[in-house]
Amino acid sequence: MPLDAYEPTLFELDHAGEGRDWFPRESEEKPIEDLLPPECLAGAPPRIPDVSELEAVRHYTRLSRRNFSIDSGFYPLGSCTMKYNPKICEAMAQLPGFVDLHPEIGAEAAQGILFVMDEIARFLADLTGMQRVTMNPCAGAHGEFCGMLMVRAYHKDRKDHRQTVLVPDSAHGTNPASAAMAGFKIVEVASNTEGCVDLGDLKKKLNNDTAALMMTNPNTLGIFEKDIVEIARLAHEAGALLYYDGANLNAIAGVTRPGDMGFDVVHINLHKTFSTPHGSGGPGSGPVGVGEKLLPFLPIPVIEKKANSYTLNYEYEKSIGQLSTFFGNVGIVLRAYVYMRLHGIEGIRKNSNNAVLNARYLKSKFEKIIPPAMQGDCMHEFVLTMKNKERFGDLTAMAFAKNLLDLGFHAPTVYFPLIVKEALMIEPTETESKRTLDEFADAAAQVLKNYENDQKRVLSAPHTMPVRKLDEVKAARQPDLIFKD
Amino acid sequence: MDYIPHTPYERREMLAAAGLATENDLFRSIPAALRNPEIPFPAPMTEMEIADEMEDLARRNEGRRMASFLGGGAYRHFIPQALKSLLSRGDFVTAYTPYQAEASQGTLQSIYEFQTLMCRLTGMEAANASMYDGASALAEAALMACRLTRKEKIAVSAAANPHYCRVLNTYLVAAGIEVVEIPHDGGATCAESLKRMVDASCAGVFLQNPNYFGVVEPMDSLSAAAKEAGALLGVAVYPISLGLLKPPGAYNADIVLGDLQPLGMPLSFGGPYAGFIACKGEYIRQLPGRLAGRTTDADGKTGYVLTLQTREQHIRRAKATSNICTNQALCALAAAMYLFTMGARGLQQAAERSVRNARALQERLCGVKGVRLAFQKPFFNEFVLELPIPIEHFLAKAKEEQVAPGIRLAPGLAGEKEALLVCATELTRKADMERYAEILTKVME
Numbered sequence: 001m002p003l004d005a006y007e008p009t010l011f012e013l014d015h016a017g018e019g020r021d022w023f024p025r026e027s028e029e030k031p032i033e034d035l036l037p038p039e040c041l042a043g044a045p046p047r048i049p050d051v052s053e054l055e056a057v058r059h060y061t062r063l064s065r066r067n068f069s070i071d072s073g074f075y076p077l078g079s080c081t082m083k084y085n086p087k088i089c090e091a092m093a094q095l096p097g098f099v100d101l102h103p104e105i106g107a108e109a110a111q112g113i114l115f116v117m118d119e120i121a122r123f124l125a126d127l128t129g130m131q132r133v134t135m136n137p138c139a140g141a142h143g144e145f146c147g148m149l150m151v152r153a154y155h156k157d158r159k160d161h162r163q164t165v166l167v168p169d170s171a172h173g174t175n176p177a178s179a180a181m182a183g184f185k186i187v188e189v190a191s192n193t194e195g196c197v198d199l200g201d202l203k204k205k206l207n208n209d210t211a212a213l214m215m216t217n218p219n220t221l222g223i224f225e226k227d228i229v230e231i232a233r234l235a236h237e238a239g240a241l242l243y244y245d246g247a248n249l250n251a252i253a254g255v256t257r258p259g260d261m262g263f264d265v266v267h268i269n270l271h272k273t274f275s276t277p278h279g280s281g282g283p284g285s286g287p288v289g290v291g292e293k294l295l296p297f298l299p300i301p302v303i304e305k306k307a308n309s310y311t312l313n314y315e316y317e318k319s320i321g322q323l324s325t326f327f328g329n330v331g332i333v334l335r336a337y338v339y340m341r342l343h344g345i346e347g348i349r350k351n352s353n354n355a356v357l358n359a360r361y362l363k364s365k366f367e368k369i370i371p372p373a374m375q376g377d378c379m380h381e382f383v384l385t386m387k388n389k390e391r392f393g394d395l396t397a398m399a400f401a402k403n404l405l406d407l408g409f410h411a412p413t414v415y416f417p418l419i420v421k422e423a424l425m426i427e428p429t430e431t432e433s434k435r436t437l438d439e440f441a442d443a444a445a446q447v448l449k450n451y452e453n454d455q456k457r458v459l460s461a462p463h464t465m466p467v468r469k470l471d472e473v474k475a476a477r478q479p480d481l482i483f484k485d
Numbered sequence: 486m487d488y489i490p491h492t493p494y495e496r497r498e499m500l501a502a503a504g505l506a507t508e509n510d511l512f513r514s515i516p517a518a519l520r521n522p523e524i525p526f527p528a529p530m531t532e533m534e535i536a537d538e539m540e541d542l543a544r545r546n547e548g549r550r551m552a553s554f555l556g557g558g559a560y561r562h563f564i565p566q567a568l569k570s571l572l573s574r575g576d577f578v579t580a581y582t583p584y585q586a587e588a589s590q591g592t593l594q595s596i597y598e599f600q601t602l603m604c605r606l607t608g609m610e611a612a613n614a615s616m617y618d619g620a621s622a623l624a625e626a627a628l629m630a631c632r633l634t635r636k637e638k639i640a641v642s643a644a645a646n647p648h649y650c651r652v653l654n655t656y657l658v659a660a661g662i663e664v665v666e667i668p669h670d671g672g673a674t675c676a677e678s679l680k681r682m683v684d685a686s687c688a689g690v691f692l693q694n695p696n697y698f699g700v701v702e703p704m705d706s707l708s709a710a711a712k713e714a715g716a717l718l719g720v721a722v723y724p725i726s727l728g729l730l731k732p733p734g735a736y737n738a739d740i741v742l743g744d745l746q747p748l749g750m751p752l753s754f755g756g757p758y759a760g761f762i763a764c765k766g767e768y769i770r771q772l773p774g775r776l777a778g779r780t781t782d783a784d785g786k787t788g789y790v791l792t793l794q795t796r797e798q799h800i801r802r803a804k805a806t807s808n809i810c811t812n813q814a815l816c817a818l819a820a821a822m823y824l825f826t827m828g829a830r831g832l833q834q835a836a837e838r839s840v841r842n843a844r845a846l847q848e849r850l851c852g853v854k855g856v857r858l859a860f861q862k863p864f865f866n867e868f869v870l871e872l873p874i875p876i877e878h879f880l881a882k883a884k885e886e887q888v889a890p891g892i893r894l895a896p897g898l899a900g901e902k903e904a905l906l907v908c909a910t911e912l913t914r915k916a917d918m919e920r921y922a923e924i925l926t927k928v929m930e
Contacts, residue, residue: 006787007590009598010825019830022563023838023911032729032837035844037863040701042731045829047605053567056825060595064576067591071575082581084488088532090578097543102555103755104892105548109884112545113754126524138617138756141798141810149659177798177808183659186803224514255512256519279815280592281582281775282615283757299655321655325558325620325648325744326755338539344529347487354489356511361499377514402587411585416799433490434499460783465587467788472586475780475792479769481611482601483779 004466007062011483014049066466067280068410074436075410076362078381078425079172079220081250081272082410086339089276093334103326107311113330114310118303120337121287127348128249128266129259130289136299136328140247143267143286144178144214146299149320150265150290151212151241152182153297157318160239162211168197170221170417175214175245184211191419195221195374197231210240217261218248220417220425221374222359222381232262241265241293249273250429251356251380254349264291273348274336285332299323354430355380358437362428365441369448370400373420381427385420394459395451397422402461402469403450407443486529552917553889554846556867556908557697558619558646559755560747562725562835563912565826568749572819582811583777586790592814593789596777599821603763606727606824607741608734610766613774615759615817616809619744620649622760623691623721624656625773625807626742627664629762630689630717632771632806637662638687640679644669644696645721647895653691662688672700672860672869672899676710683714689740691719694733695726698899698906699843699867700860708736724748724820726865728829728836740764749823750816759816770796773807838911839866842918846909849922855929859904867908869899876903879928886924888917 033041051059068075075082093099101110121133137143148165155162165179168189176186187205192198196219206213213235218224225231235242244263250273258266270276270285278284290298300319301312312327343351356379363372363382373383386392386400401411401424413425428437451458462468491499496508505511512520530538543549553561572578576591583589583596596614603612616622627639639657641650643666650666657664667679667690674692683690690711694702704720711718717739725747733741746758764772770793778792798805824832843866850870851858859869872879876893883890891907898904909918 007594009594009601011598011601019828021834022565022827022831023834026841029841032840035840035863036701036729036865037703039705040703040730040863042727042729042735045833046727046732048602048824048827048829048832050828050830051825053565053826056822057567057571059825060571060822061574063591063595064571064574065591066589066594067576067580068585068588069576069581070579075581077581080581085579086488088535090573092536092539095539095543097540097546097549099751099753100561101546101548101754102553102561102752102889103559104555104557105551105553105754105889109548109551109889110546110754112542115545116542123526126526129522138621138813139809139811141808142617142621145808149655152659173797173799173802173805174808174810176803177801177805180803180805181656181659181808183661226514226516229516229519252512252515254524255521256515257522257524260519260522277578277815278581279578279813280580280589280595280818281814282811283759283813283816284811300651321658322648322651323621323655324652324756325618325646325758329756330754331757334539338535341527341530341535341538342486342532345524345526347529348526350487350489353508353511354491357491357496357499357503357508360503360505360511364503379514401585405585405588410581410588431488431490434495462587466590467587467786468783470586470782470788470790471780472790472792475778475790476795479776479793480779481597481769481776481792482604483597 003065009483010051010059011049013051013055017050019050073408073410074432074440076412076426076428076440078413078427079247079416080413081427081429082278083275083429084431085275085277089335089338092338093331098334111310114303116337117333118305118310120333120340123340124268124287125289127253128289129257130266131291131295133287133289134298135287135333136323137286137288138324138329139282139284140267140269140286141174141178142323143288144174145181146288146323147243147265147267148179148182150294150297153318153320154294155211162209164209165211166205166213168215169419170219171214171216172220172245172247179214194376195223196225196227199227202234206234206238206240208239210238212241212243214243214245216245216248218251218379221383222378223374223376224379228261247272248380251352253352254345255352259291265294270332270336274339276332276335283329283332285329301327351430358428358430358432362426362437362441369445373423381425383420384424385422386424387421397424399459399461400447403447403458404443405462406464407446409440409443486531551887551889552920554891554907554921555889557892557906558648558744559752560910561752561912562747562910564749567826568819568822571822577815577818583791590789593777595818595821597779597789599817600777602821602824603761606724606732607763608732609741609763611769611772612761612763613772613776614814615761615812616774617813618756618758618760619721620652622742622762623649624653626719626740626762627653627657627689627691628660629771629773630719630740631662633768634688634717636686636688639689639691640665640667640683640687641691642667642669642674642693642696644672644674644698645693646697649721672698672862673702674707676706679707679710683711683716685715687714687716689717689719693721695723695865698860698869699864700862701865704736712737725836728832745816745820748820750819757813757816759813769793771806774809774812835911839909842909842913843868846918849918850925853922853925853929856925859899866910867906870905870907871902872905874928876905882928883924888921888924890921
């Protein structure tokens with residue numbers, strides 16, 4: 001079956017057969033109605049379609065081929081960090097001694113896994129310049145929520161009921177959302193023409209109601225906030241805490257540390273800096289590091305090391321409480337641990353170096369094609385703008401992105417950060433070769449050339465994907481969210 | 486060891502193209518005082534060395550050898566081989582969130598199918614693409630109930646998983662929402678207390694079925710009581726149980742949630758798992774998390790996109806329904822693969838076998854003198870045992886024999902006596918049940 005043909009859902013392949021036996025039958029069994037009250041029973045099996053194993057295998061194999069992935073091509077998404085995931089990390093996290101372990105087995109019987117969780121927490125603390133790290137949050141945004149809860153607990157503990165959190169207008173959308181979930185009001189801080197936090201605006205908005213300032217550094221424009229030490233001083237002077245969104249830690253890991261810049265709390269997206277696979281949108285892991293001020297408020301359970309054995313402490317007096325059913329996404333933590341041990345600090349530093357080198361190189365090539373949104377040095381990612389109508393006509397950032405799909409590359413991030421019009425955000429990561437970057441820049445130039453020759457075709461891209469441009473408005477206006485027969 | 490492809494020559498070439506003299510210049514925008522920190526770290530390893538170390542660490546987890554009777558929210562179920570091989574495909578594992586729909590049809594269609602499966606399993610009309618885990622799904626579902634009703638109080642059963650309840654508290658305290666606990670009476674949610682405690686100020690009543698003690702709750706009457714008080718009904722379910730039990734839609738639940746781990750995910754010491762939330766169709770705009778929708782492309786062909794994104798953090802920022810961004814997509818995919826591979830009959834068999842094994846185990850253990858079932862209520866595949874001896878002593882003996890006999894319940898949770906939550910699934914072996922009974926007999930003598 002050719003790949004661009006319609007792939008039926010498994011519900012359409014249902015042949016309503018009998019299914020097969022998965023477990024041995026026992027002789028002389030009581031009817032199930034003798035074991036469970038009949039009024040609680042469904043009476044009929046749930047409507048899961050009956051398909052053969054081969055049909056299911058072919059279906060999912062074909063679905064997988066309708067996905068772009070890191071293993072199949074270059075994914076220059078800014079702020080998302082799609083780098084290569086070494087296969088050894090996957091394999092090691094799947095050793096039976098890890099995956100078969102029940103979370104209620106007790107600390108004593110899980111010393112190997114607790115060792116890993118404690119070790120990686122220590123590495124991350126050293127790498128970020130924090131006192132201590134919790135591995136409990138299940139994703140970056142979950143880490144943000146955890147961090148903001150700790151900020152709240154800190155002020156409350158001091159009987160200082162601060163209500164506001166400052167967030168730069170260039171911030172990831174999760175920052176304001178996480179702070180709001182933690183019960184804060186959000187005030188936006190403007191960026192200046194260099195793409196950094198506007199110090200004047202910050203001073204105006206910082207006051208004795210400010211609980212925290214949330215920053216990403218390098219920020220979402222890929223620019224290092226050069227005034228960060230001054231910003232930290234201002235925040236602390238106002239009695240606020242400084243929160244570090246670690247989404248871009250991969251640009252500076254081993255080179256400089258948020259703790260040294262004055263940050264009080266840091267979250268880390270393990271998949272971004274330490275390469276755990278993205279899984280089409282999770283699972284991730286979002287450990288959080290804290291300085292001394294926030295130590296008493298860590299989420300439970302807290303792993304504690306005595307002599308050479310580890311225990312799980314649920315009686316942590318001032319804790320913000322529990323964040324997930326058990327201890328977070330341990331399997332993802334294992335992958336990141338293997339990645340860190342393979343690299344050592346030299347490897348991590350080299351990664352940062354090459355991530356920035358690749359971005360700087362690619363930006364220099366793009367400058368001839370599409371102008372950058374901001375002048376100045378970029379770190380591991382950069383933002384371009386296609387707002388110039390005279391130059392780009394009807395070719396929007398989105399249309400440009402769809403054309404790249406046709407040329408074999410995943411599109412960059414479009415329309416983020418929100419403060420840049422017609423934004424394209426590109427992050428090559430360290431694992432891409434010079435040849436790939438050259439080919440990508442050539443493809444970008446090709447799109448502009450094609451637009452000169454055949455506007456209609458370029459504006460109606462993509463043409464080589466399993467489907468052509470999809471009607472998102474229809475999807476939102478007439479939601480079709482489940483298959484109905 | 487690293488995964489960087491550049492040659493030294495290429496590196497120099499690239500620096501020159503970027504107008505830089507040395508690699509140090511890459512970081513010239515960082516103030517010098519902040520650069521080059523001393524960071525203690527173990528030396529890098531080769532693939533061979535790390536493999537040795539990880540195998541050694543895996544062996545240090547003594548629990549790996551034990552015959553386990555642990556449940557309490559995480560269950561060891563059979564995982565079909567086809568699922569393992571399909572799920573490890575790089576095109577699923579190393580793909581990104583499907584924002585560029587045309588390049589992500591595989592993931593988007595699989596989410597659409599997952600949503601459909603969750604609805605069919607629960608009897609609801611809409612489901613999201615997954616949450617972090619069962620506990621955070623409960624918390625998000627409770628927040629959803631508050632948004633829907635504009636009320637700021639949630640009632641939750643004391644027979645619900647205590648881990649879930651703790652997470653619920655963490656989330657709801659932050660949102661300024663009051664949580665009240667409906668006590669249980671002999672292992673099932675107390676209907677009288679529910680009627681007394683739940684009034685017009687309450688956004689939702691959240692129950693778990695089967696509950697934390699394994700007891701199958703009388704959902705019809707509890708549901709009626711919650712509705713009468715004007716509250717929404719939220720139910721946390723154990724998805725395997727829906728192979729046998731009535732779907733929550735049949736007793737008029739408004740929001741259904743749960744942990745997908747039993748559907749094809751290994752135990753992994755607590756994660757990654759995935760939560761899900763399903764609800765009535767009228768509530769979709771308050772449903773947190775991602776939704777995939779079916780639509781058409783420029784040629785009128787069927788395709789899929791992420792939709793109703795006006796509820797989400799990347800657009801609504803501080804006003805979003807939730808801050809959830811990355812969910813647990815790969816786990817949701819595993820759950821869908823599990824259901825399709827096993828089929829209705831496979832799911833039903835896994836459920837039925839689990840119930841039968843649990844009943845056989847319970848009868849055998851309660852045949853030991855002095856041991857009794859804590860609650861005289863119908864149970865699914867878990868039950869609470871009361872022992873007349875200090876549980877500490879029994880746990881130690883069992884450990885010597887490489888058996889994990891159950892979860893020790895916190896004092897007071899199941900009554901005055903010390904109690905143990907014991908679980909069986911379709912994978913529980915007769916020989917291990919016998920061994921359990923023998924150890925118990927020996928300890929009781």
